[in-house]
Amino acid sequence: MAKKTLGIGMVGARYGARMHYANYMNLTPGLVEIRGVCSLTKVSADAFAHDMGIPFATTELDKLLVRDDIDVIDICSPPATHHEIAIKAAKAGKHIIMEKPLTGYFGEPGDPEPIGLHVARSKMREGARRNAEAVRNAVRANNVLFCYAENWVYAPPIVKMRNLIAASKGSVLEFRAEENHSGSNSVFSKEWKSMGGGALLRMGAHSVGACLYLKQWEGQQRRGKSILPVSVIADTADLIHTDASDRARKENAHQWISSDPVDVEDWANVVIRFDDGSRATVLVSDVGLGGLNTRVTAYMTDGVIKANMTANDVIETYAVDPNTFASENFIEKLETKAGWNRPSCDEDWFRGFAQEIEDFIHAIQDDREPLAGIDLAVDCVNVIYAAYQSAEEGRIIHL
Structure with a gap:
């Protein structure tokens, strides 16, 4: 029985997204179809869609998440956006592919800037840990797969x-x-x-x-x-x-x-x-x-x-x-x-x-954990912070 073609929605339109796209194109034809891209600006979203022949471009994440023909959200945006996008994707029932790192600490209201010169690393460590656990909890609660792009x-x-x-x-x-x-x-x-x-x-x-x-x-x-x-x-x-x-x-x-x-x-x-x-x-x-x-x-x-x-x-x-x-x-x-x-x-x-892209797609198709998943992503954040x-x-x- 032929496997379903997985619809991919890409978030991000720069180096990481272009690299992921190139490796999707090396897969067996029919396994995936890139059906949309979301980027911070319309210019970058439209340029990526034009260059790659993607039929839909937007600056609004929700317009990807509501589409029934998109099964996977591939997150190649800057790290400060990772955990929030992942949580929204999980709640929408979408499987997740994410470029490293999973998350980190990016500041809170009242933090003096630049935060790296003023905020205690102990506070940063606790904030990064909270963000990482929030993603893991969302992934597990919504029964979606998380594929951590640690090449x-x-x-x-x-x-x-x-x-x-x-x-x-x-x-x-x-x-x-x-x-x-x-x-x-x-x-x-x-x-x-x-x-x-x-x-x-x-x-x-x-x-x-x-x-x-x-x-x-x-x-x-x-x-x-x-x-x-x-x-x-x-x-x-x-x-x-x-x-x-x-x-x-x-x-x-x-x-x-x-x-x-x-x-x-x-x-x-x-x-x-x-x-x-x-x-x-x-x-x-x-x-x-x-x-x-x-x-x-x-x-x-x-x-x-x-x-x-x-x-x-x-x-x-x-x-x-x-x-x-x-x-x-x-x-x-x-x-x-x-x-x-x-x-x-x-x-x-x-x-x-x-190899990572190939493993991720087959893991989602076969409903199995990828070689690099959510636990490794969380562990990396905890050790680094x-x-x-x-x-x-x-x-x-x-x-």
């Missing part, structure tokens, strides 16, 4: 790492996860009220999510129950505005780095302790040149496994002129195509974007 969980290098861990007889003593590049191009990334944090939330959600997922999975394999995080200790900084970068600014030697925070961090280091005594170390940075760098290393009792989601040497190029290969994508955030470079063959596949509190208070925070 690292689906990336082939991480899948192979998981298989290798299963093949060994040893245990993971430490995960080391890293993501860095030269700064976000998003106008929303500079302020806490829009993003809910800086590099730690925006980028660290990947590293933290992968480590939490892998430890939970390892626990289920080794002892029949998940291995859970119990505490964090962290440090954060806005490195591009420190004394260390003064000389670079005077000499105009920092033009390759686009990071320019108002009240968020562009660097963070977090150590997570798990209930089996193992650790995960997470390092994220918005001030690292050389293109996108994403990797996870598993240090085990009987081996070491290194998973690299971006750089590989399947293809190598050399160019004197950076415009030689200008029209072809290499890797995200690469500053120049001059010199030696290693372009990704298929960045969406290698980083797990294609505990890390923010740890960095501010200079102490271990217990979960």
